[in-house]
Amino acid sequence: MSMMLMARAMAIKTGNPLRKLVLIKLADNANDSGECWPSYRHIADHCECSRSAVREHVGALIALGLLAKVNRTGSNNGKGNASNVYTLHLDSPVPPKSTPAVQPADRSVSSESTPPVSCSGTRISHSFDPIIDPKAVIDGYNDIFADLLPAAMLDADRHRQISRLSSHMTRKSTGAFLGYFEKFRNIAPDFYFGGEDGSGWRASFDYLMRPETLRKTREGAL
Template sequence: MSMELMVKAMKTKVGNPLRKLVLIKLADNASDQGECWPSYQHIADQCEISKRSVMLHVSNLEAQGLLKKETRKGGPKGNSSNLYYLTLTGAAYSLGVVQEIHQGSAAAAPGGSAGVAPRTSHSFEPITEPVEQTVAAAPSTKKKAAKFDPMTCKPANVSEQVWADWCQHRKEIRKPLTATTCAKQAKTLAGHHAPDAVINQSISNGWTGLFPEKVLPGAQQGQRRQSNEPDFDDSTWAEGLMVRT
């Protein structure tokens, strides 16, 4: 066992906890020159992972330049354990510098327990994230508000025909009645002695508002005056009498 290599193995980042455990095990078996020859099965038993996982991690450590593997022939079955040369002297492997070579997940290895460890990639290759599918919003079931009808807000003391004329007048001058306006005008006409006369006065003069104070007490309810009718007053009527005489 080489304490120097053990310390360097502990400080070396390899991108995977199980792979680092394999590297530490190799350093534990290595001489001061970095040579060791444990079998795959021996490393698997000591690290408590599958043999297949050990083979994958050793290949990745070799690809990262942290060891060299020499396959040896011989032994009673024709093969013996590989010879490893750890190259940790002066090595400063850091995450993101050496591209990790993916040769399959240890989770797929039969009998392996490496599947519990997350697999970390430090490749410079761009990672394509899955695009979330946007679910189309369901069509709104909100019903469109019904158009306001000012006839439904006719003041109680106004005749239906006069109020209909007033609604039409406001529409013609592009000032249609709203619910708020109807409420205010109903309040204005409340208690007035001649509400129809107030409305007809505003229609005749083209006004947008109602002016109850301009209709003197004693005025009679009247119909809307047509624009083509002559506007007679007392003086005009008197002058007519003088001409006839």
Template sequence: MSMTLTARAMSIKTGNPIRKLVLIKLADNANDNGECWPSYQHIADHCECSRSAVREHVEALIEMGLLQKLNRPGVKNGKGNASNIYTLNLDKPVPRKSIPPVPQENTAMPPGSTPPMPVGGTRIGHYSESAIDPKDPLYPQRGEDMGIHADAQKALDYYNAKTETRCRDMKPFVVLLTPTSTRTAYSLDDIRLVIRWVLATWNRRGSGLPKPVNICRVNRFDGYIADAEKWAITEANIDPAAVMEGFNQIFAGLMPMAELDADRRRSIIRLAAHMKNQTTGAFLGYFERFREIASDFYFGGEHDDCWRASFDYLMKPETLRKTREGAL
């Protein structure tokens, strides 16, 4: 999903509201190279129009120079429903004379014939959520409370301070802070809480960090807040430094000494979700129980010259479960 292309699509005049919605949906599905491959039916379901109307509007967008289409044959002797590959070209404004007239027929789907929206896509390239709600303005409109910009900048500064980065794109935060006809605005405190939760619990891909556009997914933000609030309660009851200190004391001479870092702090909070009591004491009780029932195998073997378990090994839910069941 490309925020840049979605923003451009919103600003382009196409001569028809359904056609513009089709263009926005294509941009929402596109990657950073402007490529996407949704089916006609997938677009029709999301735009609440007929499949034939989508086909007409796609052809109109091609005629306007906004879209290129590569036909793909089906997998069974050229038959089947392999979706086309579309490439968006939204860099150049469309001359008014090149905007096709509004079709008089097959624009909207008759009431009562709208199929149910699929819960999940069935093709690669179908995204079930969007980082930008098409109804949400990228920036507050003139005359609206400009304090939104100030709060968005504060959210961006907070993100940069927590991640030690220099991100400059505050648009995702503006979207969340701006109320719409379908939802109230999220608060700066909500955003800060979710940022802390994301950085503490999400698994990183390589050395990368979650970007604001990933954190500020409008269609998922309510769920993010709920998870972040639960995490905050758990974090308040667990002191990772005390957990690490307890581990080093309980397993002194039996396992390698461990140091607390960001990854191990996250592993402590994640393992807490599998515990009946989410407290520092529960971790210490777990360590004591492991030391009591574990065989020499976990502590270097009979001759003290083999593999040893470690702090990271004890942070695995499977190890916790085996310890609880006495199945080590």
């Protein structure tokens, strides 16, 4: 989280309250260089809106010049798509009259696609405390490793696993976990995905929560 970007995002007029909330959420996830890579689902859950609304507002922010987006694809034998990388450009506030028109559909909330989220899960931090959302970590894992590794569900044990592994991370945030997952997927040999040796063994969420797995991924030593 960059406090400087959060402050700038709060001061910018976007012409729409939900669009501003999406911008603030991106700033909340961004590092000091303005980069972040939250999934549409993660943004939608925290902003209490649909994924389609998030896509529309991200497009509007790009049109305003406040945001740049880079689509990434898996580099390890094409293992799925990586999440988008966003870069915030908040140096100059944009006049409200230049904002694109708001589509009525953007104001709706889909009860099917956005389950209720606890107040602690949707808050926007105004302190220097790191934010790690265990649900978003699990959701990010399931999105990044869809059809590659076994799906994971959040429970008390995995809350503890996430908390313990965070102590081994340089940047303690949800984005750091998602970046770790993406790097593992992109550099891990096929062995970890049911591999070429015919064993059928696959890594899992619990395996990725081991400090030694994080260390090997960080050092490119898998």
